Amino acid sequence: MDAFTEYFESLRGKRIAVLGLGVSNRPLVRLLLKFGCNVLGCDRTEREKLDDEVLELEKLGCHLSVGDGYLDHVTADLVFRTPGMHPEKPKLQRLRQGGAEVTSEMEVFFEVCPCNMIAVTGSDGKTTTTTLICEMLKAAGKTVFLGGNIGTPLLPLVPQMQDSDYAVVELSSFQLMDMHRSPARAVITNLAPNHLDVHKDMAEYVEAKKNIYRFQDRDGLLIVNGDNALTKDLTGNGTTRTFTRLGNSPDLCLRDGFICRHGEKILNIRDILLPGVHNVENYMAAILAVEGIVSDDAIRQVARNFGGVEHRIELVRIKDGIRYYNDSIASSPSRTMAGLRSFTEKVILIAGGYDKNLEYDELGAEICRHVKKLYLNGATSEKIRKAVENAPDYRVGAPEIVECADLKSAVMAAVQGAHAGDVVLMSPASASFDQFKDFMVRGDYFKKMIMEM
Secondary structure (H helix, E strand, O other), rough: OOHHHHHHHHOOOEEEEEEEOOOOHHHHHHHHHHHHOEEEEEEEOOHHOOOOHHHHHHOOOOEEEEEEOOOOOOOOOEEOOOOOOOOOOHHHHHHHHHOEEOHHHHHHHHOOOOOEEEEEEOOOOOOHHHHHHHHHHHHOOOOOEEOOOOOOOHHHHHHOOOOOOEEEEEEHHHHHHHHHHOOOOEEEEEOOOOOOOOOOOOHHHHHHHHHHOOOOOOEEEEEEEEEOOOOOOOOOOOOEEEEOOOOOOOOEEHHHHEEEOOEEEEEEEHHHHOOOOOHHHHHHHHHOOOOOOOOOHHHHHHHHHHHEEEEEEEEEEEEEEEEEEOOOOOOOHHHHHHOEEEEEEEEEEEEEEEEOOOOOHHHHHHHHEEEEEEOOOOOOOOHHHHHHHHHOHHHHHEEEEEEOHHHHHHHHHHHHHOOOOOOOOOOOOOOOOOOOHHHHHHHHHHHHHHOOO
16 A cells, blocks of 8 residues: 555545645545545634535534634544634634644645655745746656645645656745754755745744754755855855855855756756846756756746746836736735845835735835836835835935725826836735635736736
């Protein structure tokens, strides 16, 4: 019996609570029901607001505990934690004290995955890096399963996986917080303050990220960013490889416009279609991750053909000589700063959204350098405006600042204020939750507005 079947057979007849009935957990519920588990689906959404797919799960045998107090009376043998729920949440602690084991879809996947695994985490660039690794492996003729925080639940796909296949997994700090397994190859793109509305502090955030390599053995490979203050000194249990754009790493560095390995030119950065120096770093991380698996020719093939990931400095439209870019993934100041640095000209920036308790001082200085008009909206609007006004270069390079009621108003104002030759960049530096379900919905909303102009 394979590990996947053995694991789920061991759950037959047990009481399983699945916390969170979003898109990623629904295939898990179906899988548990298939193996005869007694499943309780728990979600804070009120019953009258549940969508048809959740109600279909109920018809298939999933019991529901929803709305306010959805965890108050839950008992279970096993609990699948939704990634966004802090592992030390009091109600989770109560379930543990009642004898429940707490796990996650991702941790079980790590336990039963039959194929090779490469995983990526970081504050910025992890989705692009994960996707690049996937594309490089495909170019080398490998069968690849891409998922994790990038959107696709991988656990239900395990029966399709062969030993020679590859699972390429993006992992968030929330998914990593209580992980007790690590992939054979782990990548940390960079670290910067993020998600401090959920994590206790920056130290907890960094420690969660370290779980991506903490449980590797001596055969493990850790890849880190040598230019990032929080990653450059990290060392894995096996081999640690470093990439640097600014220094001179023997593993991978940037020299004379080429990404070089031990002095050998691998990739001309002019061949990379994605704008911005941060994407050069993403390529460097991906190249180290596939070393020994993918040829340099396959890497160059990807660079010349890969146009980027949706919602990540995505060119939406050119209209009347104005270029409109969707960078909705930028839910932190560091991501927006990377986006601003991708353009040679000063841009028109649309920013603001849900407040994750992050600092915006450094972003304020970057806005003065790279932005000529700033349209703000959302809960962080005031924080961003103050950061700009307090920046050392404010009086020299002060952008015009317009505060708007919401994203719709900000987009409309930015469109009216743009002229031929301008770049309009929607890069919020904030989460989406004050106005939208997630960054993808926010990005789609922006694109719809631009396409309907």
